[in-house]
Amino acid sequence: MTKLSVNINKVATLRNARGGNNPDLLKVAKDCERFGAQGITVHPRPDERHIRYNDVYELRSLLTTEFNIEGYPSEEFVKLVCEVKPNQVTLVPDKPDQLTSNAGWDTEKYLDFLMDIAAHFHEKKFRVSFFVSADKRMIEFSKRAGADRVELYTEPYAATYVQNPEVAITDFLEAATYAKEIGLGLNAGHDLSLHNLRYFHQQIPWLDEVSIGHALICDALYLGLKETIHQYLACLQD
Template identity: 90%
Template sequence: MTKLSVNINKVATLRNARGGNNPDLLKVAKDCEMFGAQGITVHPRPDGRHIRYNDVYELSPLLTTEFNIEGYPSEDFVKLVCDVKPSQVTLVPDKPDQLTSNAGWDTEKYLDFLTDIAACFHESGIRVSFFVSADKRMVEYSKQAGADRVELYTEPYAAAYMQSSEFAIKEFLEAASYAKEIGIGLNAGHDLSLHNLQYFHQQIPWLDEVSIGHALICDALYLGLEETIHQYLACLKD
């Protein structure tokens, strides 16, 4: 079964809006695990506007499922990840002031850089994933750079899904099939939701993991966190 990793950045955003510790980020992460999530994802940014570096250090010893840390591999980020040694690090090409991830790596252009970074994390026993567009060439160069997995950037799929699900999935299915062919693991994330996740998984059932935050937390405002996680897990059943 494809694993569901819950991105808890938005929980930290809500906490930071008022200061203090409400909602309690650590409790929410543990509750997500208790409700069935198979992983927790965080994406600390340099300005600390949601997940902060100290959150990452505090979360790490508490989690019993897979811990996935996303981010741009700056010097500080690399140190954080190597200190914490999560199950997985997902490298994204975000600028420091970027609102949200909106593009994947050009893994051909940055091949040497990514190769060195991947090797660094592998020395610490950390699985490495690159955030890429649904492009077979980007998947190919991710493999060359030493990535264990790629995470397909699914915003274009989500944007096109309501007009034509078949059109929306086409490039993703091609990239996912190529990843399977060359033996690199496959994750997906960004704008996946209860509306479009089940079809995506039905078409690409060999997905290793999906990372979902914004839509899941929005759904939880109406459905409650436990029911929301159960509904997302239902979308991932074979």
């Protein structure tokens, strides 16, 4: 079964807008688990504009499902991950001031760098995933660098899906099939939503995990968090 990991960055953004602790990030994370989500994802950035480093430490002691920490492997980030000990660390090539993740790693160009980071995290017994585009060469070099999984950057799929789902899925199906053939686990994330998730999963049913934040939190404003999570889970159970 494909797991749903809820990215709670947007909850932290709302909290930080006014200071204080409303909404309560820790309560939302626990509620996501209680309503059926099988994981929680956070992406702490250096400016702490949403998830704060302290949030990550506090979440670790509360969560009972999989904890996924994603981010650029700076010295500070690596230290945080090693101290918190998540189930999975997802490496993304974001610049410090970047608004959101908008590209995957060039795993061929950064092969040695990623290989060293992956080896370090493997010593700590963490699963390592690389955020990559739906490109067979980037997936091949992810394997060479020591990744356990790749997370497919799905914004191009979401952008094309409205016009032509079959065209939108083509590169992703090819990339996902190749990842499976070479023994890599498969995650996906970025702009997946209630509109496009079911089809994506139907075409690639061997997905290990989807990480969804922005769309899910937006849907929760209308549907409520419990119903929203149930609807996303339903998309993954067909």
